[in-house]
Amino acid sequence: DIQMTQSPLSLSASVGDRVTITCQASQDISNSLSWYQQKPGKAPELLIYDASTLETGVPSRFGGSGSGTDFTFTISSLQPEDIATYFCHQYHHLPLTFGGGTKVEI
Amino acid sequence: EVQLVESGGGQVQPGGSLRLSCAASGFIFSRYWMHWVRQVPGKGLVWVARINTDGSSISYADAVKGRFSVSRDNAKNTLLLEMNSLRAEDTAVYYCATLVAERVMDNYYYGMDVWGQGTMVTVSS
Numbered sequence: 001d002i003q004m005t006q007s008p009l010s011l012s013a014s015v016g017d018r019v020t021i022t023c024q025a026s027q028d029i030s031n032s033l034s035w036y037q038q039k040p041g042k043a044p045e046l047l048i049y050d051a052s053t054l055e056t057g058v059p060s061r062f063g064g065s066g067s068g069t070d071f072t073f074t075i076s077s078l079q080p081e082d083i084a085t086y087f088c089h090q091y092h093h094l095p096l097t098f099g100g101g102t103k104v105e106i
Numbered sequence: 107e108v109q110l111v112e113s114g115g116g117q118v119q120p121g122g123s124l125r126l127s128c129a130a131s132g133f134i135f136s137r138y139w140m141h142w143v144r145q146v147p148g149k150g151l152v153w154v155a156r157i158n159t160d161g162s163s164i165s166y167a168d169a170v171k172g173r174f175s176v177s178r179d180n181a182k183n184t185l186l187l188e189m190n191s192l193r194a195e196d197t198a199v200y201y202c203a204t205l206v207a208e209r210v211m212d213n214y215y216y217g218m219d220v221w222g223q224g225t226m227v228t229v230s231s
Binding site for chain 2: 032034036042043044045046049050055087089091092093094095096097098099100101
C-alpha cells in the first residue's frame with residue numbers, strides 16, 4: 001500500500017498568512033494526488049486534483065504543486081472560512097490512500 | 107442538483123450485519139465509478155471499496171475483504187454496501203462518493219467529485 005505522510009498535523013496562522021502543507025508518498029505516484037478540505041460534520045470537498053489543477057469554483061488562493069513523491073499544498077492568504085482539516089489523497093494505485101490530515105486554525 | 111444520500115447506518119452488535127444504501131440524483135449514475143470511504147469521527151479518511159460503472163469490476167480494502175460486499179443498481183440509481191461480521195473497528199461514518207479521477211489500467215478517466223453526507227455505523231455491544 002502507498003503510505004501518505006502529511007505534515008504538519010496541525011498549524012495555527014493569522015488571517016492573511018501564507019500556509020503550506022506537505023504530503024509525501026511512499027512511492028512514485030506521478031501527479032495522481034488531490035487535496036480535500038473538510039469542515040466539522042461535513043463531507044470532504046475537493047480543492048485540487050492532478051497535484052496542481054484547481055477544481056472549478058475553488059478560490060485561487062488555494063494551490064498545489066509537486067510530482068513523484070513530494071507534494072505541497074498552499075493557501076496564499078488564509079481566510080477565516082479556511083479553518084478546516086485538509087487531506088491529501090493518492091489515486092495512482094489501489095488501495096486508494098489518504099494522508100492523516102492537517103488541522104488549520106487561526 | 108447533483109446529490110448522493112446515504113442511509114442505513116445505525117448501531118449493531120459485533121458479528122452482526124448492516125446494509126448501507128446510497129441514492130444518487132442529478133447526474134447519470136450509470137456512467138460513474140463509485141466508492142465507499144469511511145472515517146472514524148475526528149480521524150482520517152479510509153478507502154473501503156470501489157465499483158465500476160456496470161458492477162463488473164470491484165475492489166476492496168484488505169480490512170473489509172471477505173466481509174463487505176458492494177453492488178449497484180443502475181436502474182434505481184443506488185449504490186449498496188453489505189457489511190457482515192462487523193467488528194468494533196468498523197465503527198465509522200461511511201461516505202459514498204464519486205471521485206474526480208479514476209485510474210484504470212494506465213488510463214485516467216475524469217469526472218466529478220461528489221460525496222454524500224455520510225451515515226454513522228456503530229458496532230458495539
